[in-house]
Amino acid sequence: MSSQIGSRINSVKADIHQIEIRHQRIPGDVCLLAVSKTKPIADILAAKAAGQSQFGESYVQEAVEKITTLADKELIWHFIGPIQKNKTRLIAEHFDWVHSIDRLVIAERLNAQRPKFLPPIQTCIQVNIDNEASKAGVPIEQVQPLAESLAKLPQLNLRGLMTIPQACNDQDEQRQRFAQLRRQLEQLHQLGLKLDTLSMGMSGDLESAIAEGATIVRIGTSIFGKRTTR
Numbered sequence: 515m516s517s518q519i520g521s522r523i524n525s526v527k528a529d530i531h532q533i534e535i536r537h538q539r540i541p542g543d544v545c546l547l548a549v550s551k552t553k554p555i556a557d558i559l560a561a562k563a564a565g566q567s568q569f570g571e572s573y574v575q576e577a578v579e580k581i582t583t584l585a586d587k588e589l590i591w592h593f594i595g596p597i598q599k600n601k602t603r604l605i606a607e608h609f610d611w612v613h614s615i616d617r618l619v620i621a622e623r624l625n626a627q628r629p630k631f632l633p634p635i636q637t638c639i640q641v642n643i644d645n646e647a648s649k650a651g652v653p654i655e656q657v658q659p660l661a662e663s664l665a666k667l668p669q670l671n672l673r674g675l676m677t678i679p680q681a682c683n684d685q686d687e688q689r690q691r692f693a694q695l696r697r698q699l700e701q702l703h704q705l706g707l708k709l710d711t712l713s714m715g716m717s718g719d720l721e722s723a724i725a726e727g728a729t730i731v732r733i734g735t736s737i738f739g740k741r742t743t744r
């Protein structure tokens with residue numbers, strides 16, 4: 515598998531480029547986050563050899579082992595999984611980005627636990643766009659108050675919004691959901707918050723997400739292959 519990772523990275527990047535052109539996005543505006551959860555260090559190194567520097571992880575313990583092992587590689591690490599209160603310290607100490615903040619208590623703990631010698635953590639609020647009971651994220655009505663509170667925390671830099679919509683094959687429906695997130699970001703702009711990030715789009719809904727303004731797309735399977743565990 516490792517041997518194919520480089521060519522898969524290149525092919526995903528080429529897809530992103532084509533989609534950017536098709537939807538009048540500025541080429542290079544969309545950042546590829548390679549989701550390496552459950553995958554071994556060798557796979558991450560294979561992706562790095564193909565020029566990939568941003569990696570997404572969802573399980574704290576596993577991620578911290580990788581980050582520590584690869585400390586000298588100058589990689590950028592994004593936490594994208596559900597956050598338990600007792601894991602915030604490890605996240606604050608090891609990650610550059612956190613996409614999955616969905617309540618103030620988590621933000622406050624990350625703010626307090628971020629080591630002062632590190633830059634602020636780049637953060638996104640995770641939005642539960644379909645109001646699915648089983649899914650993490652705040653309902654869209656609660657984004658604004660949470661964003662205003664987060665923006666006051668000095669060790670966090672609020673960058674934007676993230677969502678994982680319900681799986682659906684209809685492009686119009688996909689786009690409607692992503693458009694909701696884009697409009698919510700625009701509303702926050704009007705409040706004076708300087709935000710530049712929409713973390714949305716995975717393998718199955720990449721085109722819809724980029725068409726609606728995604729700036730970070732999170733891709734696992736198309737790069738690293740199917741996950742056998744978790």
Ligand SMILES: *Cc1c(COP(=O)(O)O)cnc(C)c1O
Binds near residue numbers: 572717733
């Ligand atoms: C696992 C995961 C991804 C990547 O999903 P694939 O289907 O493997 O591309 C993206 N975003 C989040 C939040 C994830 O947990």
